[in-house]
Amino acid sequence: MNALARHRKLTAIWSSEPGWKGWFSTVNHSDVGRMFIVTAAFHFLVGGILAMLIRAQLATPHSAFAGPEIYSQLFTMHGTIMMFLFAIPMIEGLAIYLLPKMLGTRDLAYPRLTAYGYWCYFFGGAMLLISLLFGIAPDSGWFMYPPLTGRIHSPGINTDFWLIGITFVEISAICAAVEFTVSILKYRAPGMTLAKMPVFAWYMLVVSLMILTGFPPLILGSILLELERAFGMPFFQVELGGDSLLWQHLFWLFGHPEVYIIFLPAAGMVSTILPVMSSTTLLGYRWVVAAAVALAILSFGLWVHHMFTTGIPHMGLAFFSAASTLVAVPTAVQVFAWIGTMWKGSPTLRLPMLHILGFFVTFVIGGLTGVMVAVVPFDWQVHDTAFVTAHLHYVLFGGFVFPVLAGIYYWLPLVTGNRRFFRLGEMAFALIFLGFHVTFLAMHWVGLMGQRRRISTYLPEDGWTVINLISSVGGFVMAFGLTLVLIGILLNLAVRHRARRNPWRSGTLEWAIPRPSAAYNFASLPQVNSREPLWDNPVLPAELARGDGYLGDAATGRRESLMVDIATGKPEQLVIYPANTRLPVILAAVTGVFFVSLLVKIYVITPFAIAAVAALGWRWVWQLGSRQDLGDQPIGHGVLIPPIAEVSRPPGWWGSVFLLVANATLFGSLLFGYAFLWTIAPGWPPPAFMEPSLPTMLAAAGGVMLAAGGTAIAVRKNQNGSNPAVAISAALTGALGLVVAFAMMLWNAPPAAEHAYNATIVVLGSYGLFHATLTSLMVLFLLARQRAGYISQRRRGELSIVMVWAIYLFVVTGLIILAVYLPGLVG
Amino acid sequence: MLDPAGPAAHSIATLWWVMLITFTVIFVFVMALLALAFRPAGSGLVPAFAEKVWIIGLGLVFPAVILLGLLAYGLWIGERLMPRAGAEVTRIEAEARSWSWRFTYGGDASRTTQNVLHIPAGRPVDIAITTADVIHSFWVPRLAGKLDAIPGHINVLRIEADIPGSYAGLSAEFSGNGYDNHRFTVIAHGPEEWQRFLEGDQ
Numbered sequence A: 001m002n003a004l005a006r007h008r009k010l011t012a013i014w015s016s017e018p019g020w021k022g023w024f025s026t027v028n029h030s031d032v033g034r035m036f037i038v039t040a041a042f043h044f045l046v047g048g049i050l051a052m053l054i055r056a057q058l059a060t061p062h063s064a065f066a067g068p069e070i071y072s073q074l075f076t077m078h079g080t081i082m083m084f085l086f087a088i089p090m091i092e093g094l095a096i097y098l099l100p101k102m103l104g105t106r107d108l109a110y111p112r113l114t115a116y117g118y119w120c121y122f123f124g125g126a127m128l129l130i131s132l133l134f135g136i137a138p139d140s141g142w143f144m145y146p147p148l149t150g151r152i153h154s155p156g157i158n159t160d161f162w163l164i165g166i167t168f169v170e171i172s173a174i175c176a177a178v179e180f181t182v183s184i185l186k187y188r189a190p191g192m193t194l195a196k197m198p199v200f201a202w203y204m205l206v207v208s209l210m211i212l213t214g215f216p217p218l219i220l221g222s223i224l225l226e227l228e229r230a231f232g233m234p235f236f237q238v239e240l241g242g243d244s245l246l247w248q249h250l251f252w253l254f255g256h257p258e259v260y261i262i263f264l265p266a267a268g269m270v271s272t273i274l275p276v277m278s279s280t281t282l283l284g285y286r287w288v289v290a291a292a293v294a295l296a297i298l299s300f301g302l303w304v305h306h307m308f309t310t311g312i313p314h315m316g317l318a319f320f321s322a323a324s325t326l327v328a329v330p331t332a333v334q335v336f337a338w339i340g341t342m343w344k345g346s347p348t349l350r351l352p353m354l355h356i357l358g359f360f361v362t363f364v365i366g367g368l369t370g371v372m373v374a375v376v377p378f379d380w381q382v383h384d385t386a387f388v389t390a391h392l393h394y395v396l397f398g399g400f401v402f403p404v405l406a407g408i409y410y411w412l413p414l415v416t417g418n419r420r421f422f423r424l425g426e427m428a429f430a431l432i433f434l435g436f437h438v439t440f441l442a443m444h445w446v447g448l449m450g451q452r453r454r455i456s457t458y459l460p461e462d463g464w465t466v467i468n469l470i471s472s473v474g475g476f477v478m479a480f481g482l483t484l485v486l487i488g489i490l491l492n493l494a495v496r497h498r499a500r501r502n503p504w505r506s507g508t509l510e511w512a513i514p515r516p517s518a519a520y521n522f523a524s525l526p527q528v529n530s531r532e533p534l535w536d537n538p539v540l541p542a543e544l545a546r547g548d549g550y551l552g553d554a555a556t557g558r559r560e561s562l563m564v565d566i567a568t569g570k571p572e573q574l575v576i577y578p579a580n581t582r583l584p585v586i587l588a589a590v591t592g593v594f595f596v597s598l599l600v601k602i603y604v605i606t607p608f609a610i611a612a613v614a615a616l617g618w619r620w621v622w623q624l625g626s627r628q629d630l631g632d633q634p635i636g637h638g639v640l641i642p643p644i645a646e647v648s649r650p651p652g653w654w655g656s657v658f659l660l661v662a663n664a665t666l667f668g669s670l671l672f673g674y675a676f677l678w679t680i681a682p683g684w685p686p687p688a689f690m691e692p693s694l695p696t697m698l699a700a701a702g703g704v705m706l707a708a709g710g711t712a713i714a715v716r717k718n719q720n721g722s723n724p725a726v727a728i729s730a731a732l733t734g735a736l737g738l739v740v741a742f743a744m745m746l747w748n749a750p751p752a753a754e755h756a757y758n759a760t761i762v763v764l765g766s767y768g769l770f771h772a773t774l775t776s777l778m779v780l781f782l783l784a785r786q787r788a789g790y791i792s793q794r795r796r797g798e799l800s801i802v803m804v805w806a807i808y809l810f811v812v813t814g815l816i817i818l819a820v821y822l823p824g825l826v827g
Numbered sequence B: 001m002l003d004p005a006g007p008a009a010h011s012i013a014t015l016w017w018v019m020l021i022t023f024t025v026i027f028v029f030v031m032a033l034l035a036l037a038f039r040p041a042g043s044g045l046v047p048a049f050a051e052k053v054w055i056i057g058l059g060l061v062f063p064a065v066i067l068l069g070l071l072a073y074g075l076w077i078g079e080r081l082m083p084r085a086g087a088e089v090t091r092i093e094a095e096a097r098s099w100s101w102r103f104t105y106g107g108d109a110s111r112t113t114q115n116v117l118h119i120p121a122g123r124p125v126d127i128a129i130t131t132a133d134v135i136h137s138f139w140v141p142r143l144a145g146k147l148d149a150i151p152g153h154i155n156v157l158r159i160e161a162d163i164p165g166s167y168a169g170l171s172a173e174f175s176g177n178g179y180d181n182h183r184f185t186v187i188a189h190g191p192e193e194w195q196r197f198l199e200g201d202q
């Protein structure tokens, strides 16, 4: 088989359906990545138009362009769109598109999940845009502080759009994070050890773990606030034992890491592009990776710096101030490693490099003003003024938009196969750079002169008129530059002007794929021996196309790839991917029905939507696996490895583990909220604690032990070759018993609308009920699979997946029982 | 805040100028390093540094030293601005609501003013801040930093005006449609005038 025949055969296996119909059924990472990028760019356009409206409004005093009702929607939606619908999805899109190519593999770990995440983002984003179109968009600022966002002060549907729409969109971030984590750890080219990974993959690994632990507090906060708004459960109402500060803690527990979740991928791009632009390797690779990890860990200890003016004792502030200034250290390590890289090599001023220089100038200023606001007394003055808005744009635009523009120009030849032929990009860069600094330097200044953020207008007497006008002019110059970027990209797509295969002479694997890029990425998978495989072996692309690597024969007609050992990169499992399917878009649409039913408060639909999600989920997992043992398979070069259906830790096991990391963070945030209200909220202790109920406790203990024990015995039995059916049935009985126990707990719970304590008990009980039901379904699924012949001594993976969930259920049940009944027992 | 008229605002303004100068120097230094990266190869203009110099010297030690100094300075100022008990401290309660401020003097519910805060000049005043509805923030830019008014909590802010006069006060936490004009005025009185205010009708 020659290279062309192999290309045709692989393309037939991997490509999506032709035409627009293919968008709905594609699960290929290149397609979905592009869809993410285009949709995120569209949201950037919308957010940018809102920014122009904001600057138009602020250009002159007494502006009558928009009243406060409209203006609040403008800035709230600008912030919300930029953070949730542009920045994060843009990162997801770029990483979805690039990671498998850089890691030398053919797709991400869960292709259908990639598509599901996209559609959740698409539908959730559409909800928010629709609210904007109808003038009923969220209007309380992007951090949504209650009580302003509570039912009393915001009775309209505006706030619900935010809470529900954003939670819907968050699903896609969690999906992507699980997917990236598993893909980076397990889906790499053979031989690519952790130390030989492209540095971008390291950054994305760190970012993914941050998303898994950073987003759940916000998801929890949104759920609680929506529960308060819809059912009067008073988590944030001080008269009824709640506390509005709880929201601020939950929000910023998410919000601060969020900033680094946005910055780190951009830093990863800089670390990738800058050495190439300087014809050298990154200085201090290990230090840079360590700095990224340190930044990630530190960023979870800083959230209180957004709350310096809330009256927290000065000792507490001192701690968070110290931690906040400390993050400057790992940031400095990265910045100086980059500058050192340039010294080491010979940098040239090509277009991506221009944007990286723009990044340096802007981000260094943003970092320095960041240290300023981390100094508590200074923050007392500038907090909630235009100074802070200006600072955050220096960080976000400097630390994200410039690197992304660099990345776009750098990888555009990879995506389109074309090169630029106008000097449009240089012109655009100059306008953006100039416009940006004019706009936001001016905003620092008016901020220091006392201009608050979020005001819809000001008076001529305030003396800010000239500065604001300058700022607005700068804004429009920048907008013009960004429009030129867009035009340049469209031209590049439209005009065929072939680029060389590896125009920048990079060393990483994404430049080894066919050009224009093929759906399967690599005709055969490379053996990697260094961080720059293309520098070691410039003819690698041709060899791979010839089928010299692994999995080169395309014999089975299925989408195949490899999973490797985390540390060594030794091939471990043969991956067989699902093919094109509409299941993801349908599942996302049904998930959307669930969220819309909550939004419009037609709760009769909600249970049906949940049931439909469960049914589709069942189908989703049913499609995997195999009814017969295939045994170890050849992957080329004489290596034999088992297919994923015949291992004890299949992809689903890894995915479950990392999904549970996010889930545990959500649960931990709930316990944090409980403890916070208990110790800080004025209305505690509640009038009465929950009466300990012996029958409930016994039912719960018995149920969970049977569920977890039964599953464990089933795993053991199957291992020994005997029939696990009886043990699985026992586990099912136990799980169902636990469902009953949690139902009893909820039945006996005090009225949730009367006190935040009662409301917390109800949420804890519901969390237990949900997980007990979920585990029951999983065990039932096992039983059905066992009957249908999908489980054998070799095909044992599904059992071990359910085992992970059973253990989780065991732990949370114990904690819930303690949290609910212990106060009553002691008190 | 660039035109301070009270001890707290003074020390914060000084802090700002110190930081601005230090950070400008740092910024210029970093930009110079960046520019030198483009020096012609082999010009021998500046020798290349080793990895250690970049990472440990510039990346770790350099920021750590500066930050430590700054942090200590910031904490020292913050500590001095904390409200401390003292003989001549006046305490005034401030309650925000959408969109007005009510000030109560000497714990006497009948001694209140609306949107105008009277204080003695040249003496420390503690404002006990709370709210009747959503979150607001008490801010008199020329006198001191801001502090939030949070439902169910009372936060105490120390302010002081050097000389008698009137100062603009603002609510600095977004609170809905009336936020733009959620303002108040602070009037600082000389000793006799203050005495008259305390005794007399408003």
Ligand code: HEM
Residues within 6 Å of the ligand: A048, A051, A052, A054, A055, A075, A076, A078, A079, A080, A082, A083, A087, A140, A141, A142, A143, A389, A393, A396, A397, A400, A401, A439, A452, A453, A454, A455, A475, A478
């Ligand atoms: C395209 C150029 C941009 C311009 C001209 C611009 C302008 C502005 C202005 C004037 C405000 C202040 C609104 C107010 O306080 O009344 C603002 C707020 C904000 N912007 Fe931007 N912005 C731009 C891009 C971005 C980007 C790229 C991001 C994030 C990735 C972003 C995130 C935010 C956030 C989070 C807020 C705060 C919203 C709030 O107060 O609730 N902006 N922007």
Ligand SMILES: [Cu+2]
Residues within 6 Å of the ligand: A255, A256, A259, A302, A303, A305, A306
């Ligand atoms: Cu932060």
Ligand SMILES: [Cu+2]
Residues within 6 Å of the ligand: A309, A383, A384, B137, B172, B173
């Ligand atoms: Cu605030």
